[in-house]
Amino acid sequence: MKRLIIFILSLTLLLPNFVLAQGEGISDIKEVIERGFLEKEGLDRKINRAELATVSIRLMGLEKSALSYKGKIYYKDIEKFQGGWAVPYISLAKEHGIMEGVSKDKFNPQYNVSYVEVLTVLMRILGYEDGIDFIDFPQDYYKKALEIGLGDMRISPNEKVTRMTVALTIEKALNSRLRDEDYTLLEKLDKVPQKEIIVEEIKLDNLKFNTSIAGIFSGELKGSSDFTGYRVALLSKKGRLYKEKILGKDGKFVINDFDIGLLPKIDGYKYEIYNSEGKLILSDNL
Known part of the structure; x- marks a missing residue:
């Protein structure tokens, strides 16, 4: 019983410090x-x-x-x-x-x-x-x-x-x-006035990709009225850049004459699309 009283008194003494620390x-x-x-x-x-x-x-x-x-x-x-x-x-x-x-x-x-x-x-x-x-x-x-x-x-x-x-x-x-x-x-x-960013849903439409005879990758971005300065990059799945294209207002692009040898085909291809501020907005395997 004596030990219990001592424990309670000790806890009571410590409690104000705990509350103060929280405050x-x-x-x-x-x-x-x-x-x-x-x-x-x-x-x-x-x-x-x-x-x-x-x-x-x-x-x-x-x-x-x-x-x-x-x-x-x-x-x-x-x-x-x-x-x-x-x-x-x-x-x-x-x-x-x-x-x-x-x-x-x-x-x-x-x-x-x-x-x-x-x-x-x-x-x-x-x-x-x-x-x-x-x-x-x-x-x-x-x-x-x-x-x-x-x-x-x-x-x-x-x-x-x-x-x-x-x-x-x-x-x-x-x-x-x-x-x-x-x-x-x-x-x-x-x-500093915060520029509120209007996020648009950008999509890649009319995608064509062929490596059978000559390499060709084409498509058209949709979802904005102006794609000036957007960039489309064609890469290997490991990240090696083959070619890239800076887009105009309409968002249409064609990338051709890229490497379609055996090793690139084994590695596989992917694309990355960046907006005019250099932010990655779309990517996927081809």
């Missing part, structure tokens, strides 16, 4: 909660890839674009995930180069993300670029995040993080300057 945590993520980047419920649970994609689109000021999204669905496993609510956020995150799938057809929306993955997404939103600001994952990415004051060296790069940790990191990102700019992400969201 301080919430106050430290005021902007995140008030602006709706993350909800304050469930901050103690791990964050998954679908939720991180959603947060990234909100941080880019593209929530309206997500709500009206009618573009391509890039991954087979996102439509059935929790009723498909994350489809537009994941699709836009891919189109803007913020997050990619774990494979060509799979995103793994339910998979819990690591601390360095969160840092990577936030640094991309701040304007830092893969292959320029960081190359080797995860070490370069983690090092860069620490260098710019976004990362916390007390947290392991591979640790699966809670929504609270993500919220605290977002708060840092909001008050971080964008790469090569003199204003913060928060100032950009508040003061």
Whole structure:
């Protein structure tokens, strides 16, 4: 009985500190909660890839674009995930180069993300670029995040993080300057007019592909009134570029005289289509 009383008294002494720590945590993520980047419920649970994609689109000021999204669905496993609510956020995150799938057809929306993955997404939103600001994952990415004051060296790069940790990191990102700019992400969201992107459903129509006698790949893009500056690339399935074509307004193209030898045929062919801003919008095997 005496031990039980001592235990209860000890717990009572510790409880105010616990409540205070909780209060301080919430106050430290005021902007995140008030602006709706993350909800304050469930901050103690791990964050998954679908939720991180959603947060990234909100941080880019593209929530309206997500709500009206009618573009391509890039991954087979996102439509059935929790009723498909994350489809537009994941699709836009891919189109803007913020997050990619774990494979060509799979995103793994339910998979819990690591601390360095969160840092990577936030640094991309701040304007830092893969292959320029960081190359080797995860070490370069983690090092860069620490260098710019976004990362916390007390947290392991591979640790699966809670929504609270993500919220605290977002708060840092909001008050971080964008790469090569003199204003913060928060100032950009508040003061710089956000260009709302109208996402059109682009389709490839009248596709013709033949390698029997002479190589020919042709088609016509549909879904926009002007395809000027769009680019169609013909590649091997391994990524070797054979030929590409810059499109005019009508979206029609013909690519011929590409390699149709035995090895290219064994490797197989695919196409990639990029919009005028250089974003990949369509790809498939031929």
